[in-house]
Amino acid sequence: MSPKPMARPGGRSARVQESVHAAVRELVGEVGRDALTVPMVATRAGVTPSTIYRRWGDLHELLSDVAVERLRPETDPADLGSLRADLDAWAEQFLDEMASPPGRAYIRDALLGDPDGINAGQCSAYAAEQIDAVLARAVQRGEPVPETELLFDRVVAPIMYRVLFRPGRLDAAYARELVTNAVYTLQIDAGAPPTQAAAPRRSKKPDS
Amino acid sequence: MSPKPMARPGGRSARVQESVHAAVRELVGEVGRDALTVPMVATRAGVTPSTIYRRWGDLHELLSDVAVERLRPETDPADLGSLRADLDAWAEQFLDEMASPPGRAYIRDALLGDPDGINAGQCSAYAAEQIDAVLARAVQRGEPVPETELLFDRVVAPIMYRVLFRPGRLDAAYARELVTNAVYTLQIDAGAPPTQAAAPRRSKKPDS
DNA sequence: ACCTTAATGCGAATTTGTTGCTTCTAGCCG
DNA sequence: CGGCTAGAAGCAACAAATTCGCATTAAGGT
Structure with a gap:
């Protein structure tokens, strides 16, 4: 469930993770956090929704991930x-x-x-x-x-x-x-x- | 969105609120918080899902309401x-x-x-x-x-x-x-x- | 008792979330 | 270097949820 222990840190997995995180950051700025949906993020990131559901579980866990990134000093x-x-x-x-x-x-x-x-x-x-x-x-x-x-x-x-x-x-x-x-x-x-x-x-x- | 400023505090609204809260308390004990869904709560409470969506917005706000009740000393x-x-x-x-x-x-x-x-x-x-x-x-x-x-x-x-x-x-x-x-x-x-x-x-x- | 209107019920339409299976590819071993 | 293996992503059909318009009910005030 937790995306941290990535069994395959390099290559495609890493690209997908970065792409999804970037999509979240962009969309939060554009449409606001409340209007965010997983399909929307998936489209922007160029991946299928099921990829996000499988890696993060739901929108909250994904947002949680992104939030921790931004709270890092x-x-x-x-x-x-x-x-x-x-x-x-x-x-x-x-x-x-x-x-x-x-x-x-x-x-x-x-x-x-x-x-x-x-x-x-x-x-x-x-x-x-x-x-x-x-x-x-x-x-x-x-x-x-x-x-x-x-x-x-x-x-x-x-x-x-x-x-x-x-x-x-x-x-x-x-x-x-x-x-x-x-x-x-x-x-x-x-x-x-x-x-x-x-x-x-x-x-x-x-x-x- | 917030259920507190009820324009009509008495009668049916109050009954619905209590019924829904009770349903949440029961179901949390029976199936666990993670398995809860709005339609499930609605069925148990004897109301339609749209009533819950309209009054509470989503499951989280409803749970928040119930939680505050239980945190009252x-x-x-x-x-x-x-x-x-x-x-x-x-x-x-x-x-x-x-x-x-x-x-x-x-x-x-x-x-x-x-x-x-x-x-x-x-x-x-x-x-x-x-x-x-x-x-x-x-x-x-x-x-x-x-x-x-x-x-x-x-x-x-x-x-x-x-x-x-x-x-x-x-x-x-x-x-x-x-x-x-x-x-x-x-x-x-x-x-x-x-x-x-x-x-x-x-x-x-x-x-x- | 009547009126006004917030609140609910109902059901169709839309959107979101899930699942089984296939395809791709990074990491590994020979 | 080239072929395995298994984890990860794509795809599509399916299941479940959320949303929405409209009809109906019933509080609260007059």
Whole structure:
């Protein structure tokens, strides 16, 4: 069912996969996601519908595949000289991408046709890669770093939860606030006295 | 499209809605969610398929509706005498329900057929009700309480994120840990010295 | 009790999804 | 290098689903 373990990665199979993915991307832009149908994609891709049904099962799994492709980060997180700056920048960009209408659509699609949670796990793995890259640099600089899991709980999870469940204002300030609170915890762990600026505050509620 | 703003809430419409929902619940148990079809549900409910298509649009939106019904908490959170105890108990139960196979299925269904995010917002509202009930009691007792939004970020979001994106071990200890960290922050805000037991720790990673 | 109109029922027409079989070809072995 | 083998795609007939126009029913208001 899942198209990932391709027994024959090369040649025609690969061409068909790329052709179908391209057709989906084009048609989503032209007629919109809701109007997409498997026969339509098949025609555009120059294959027969049964090929798509056999390889992907249904439209949702195909869209899920395409969505995961587009959720893959294409660039490493920027190096701004400090853990805090890097995390701020990454969190802001992450929130921007995920909260934008296309981002939401991709997330939904990725979750949609994904019986085994494989694609969802892949999304999570992408975020982990980016976070780990930031943390590794911080370690190189000799900075104390939080665990990846803490950042998932404190930064990634709140963003994703609100994107999915709470249609409300999600802005860069919120992302920075999450990072602040995560790093604040770290400072306490490290024994440093918390500064006033780093104190948690929730003056702004991103939802209604 | 969305069935909520029923122009005619009473009489036949209500009977049809209940009949269809019941049919879905029965058939999911009998043949499984994957084998469900709209005509099948229609036959069981004693309505014509076109009625379902017109009111719900497609099977996913119908399943989303039914899922939200089942995600509605049927009982108020227990009163165990303290904010901490109440939150622990609530978080444990919440995690149990959401991480269980049927719970995961309901969450996925609720998100799945929900173009406007209305049903997802309803899920979030249910959690808010429960949390607010716990917090209101704590206020009555004179305890300092965190804001609802903080608990969403620190407790609800991490649980839901992991349920959706990180198939891994989610146990009661993790729920308590999240509550501990949320309340720990509160204690700092209130000026109380953090105890060792309340210090954040992430010895257990709920995922691989 | 009557009127208005949303909501349902019904069935034909259309579209989508499935299946068995054939054909093609990438990867492999001699 | 040339012929096997099996996975993958094409094809076509079939089965199932979704859509649509129109007739009918029944809530809710007057």
